[in-house]
Amino acid sequence: MNIPISKPIIEDEELKAVNDVLTSGLLVQGEHVAQLEQQFKELCKAKHALAVTNGTTALHIALIGLDLKPGDEVITTPFSFVATVNSILLTGAKPVLVDIEEDSFNINPDLIEEKITENTKAILAVNLYGQTANYTKINEIAKKYNLVVIEDAAQSIGAEHKGTPSGSAGNMACFSLYATKNVMSGEGGMVTTDSDDVYNRMLLFRQHGMDGKNKYVYHSIGHNYRMTNIHAAIGIEQMKKLERFTNRRREIAGLYDEAFKDLSKLSIPVANDDNYHVYHQYTLTINDDKQTFIDYLDENEIGYGIFYPKPLHMVSHISKIGYTEGDFPIAEKVADMVVSIPVHPALTQSEVDYIIEKITNYD
């Protein structure tokens, strides 16, 4: 048995959808992209959705949509994929990092206020592993200081905070449709927002400042962040299966929770009562030597991932901003302890049973 940490589910519907686009010859951004945007608007209860090439460009264009300037500051977490901080750096703004909560692994809202200055423009919270950050508290702070709240929702499609879908828990949200995500299009990204101004700025940036009506009239600087109809066609079929995929992820997580909750060498992930967790990752915290556990998973051919082995303030190009080891003790501590195990819906029941048996025996 060799069980991968993730595996995309590609069925007849995705194959047919791609084939139909290829046969039509209409490969670039068109009707399929518009249809995928519509699905996101409905799911996220958002006024606008803008499809782009990937989750990184979704983050970048969202910040462009806010018209950030060099010197502006964006508050975010050190415990994420590097795209979160890179997207801020790419705008010329300064990422201001805030440590995380030890139980949810998300930004600690109680530490945000002390980092706010007159240059702070936005809070970019990450919904790590499929659980939203605490938007009740984050939105309260943002309101007090007139800041924009952006969700890095790359891992949280279908998640909710107090019944509000990820995608409208803050003012904007950025999704990834990368092949390993809960729904995927190979590569792909999406931004949701209720703001007409932000949407219009992003719309222009997506295709070199052109408004879609007048060719070669450039209203602003821009880039080519357009999604293809081929990718969108896959995404459309995947979105129809989101509920099925999420239910299976949550079902497997529930089985793991039950089986592992009393083990001594590791702890199960904490799902906050306010949140509907969609388990992009099922992440164990290893209380004794992590390497021994990893070696054990290797021996038993159980795939795993370390998301993420190094907090972002310790990555060279980010530490240069003025960060050093010791600045974010919780992020540093958990980075040494986390191991994610397979929870994707392509797992068979016998694979789930096998993982449970092996990890229970490890203790």
Ligand SMILES: Cc1ncc(COP(=O)(O)O)c(C=O)c1O
């Ligand atoms: C938290 C987070 N942010 C941003 C991204 C970037 O998305 P993409 O890989 O689609 O560019 C990812 C995906 O890997 C992610 O997990």
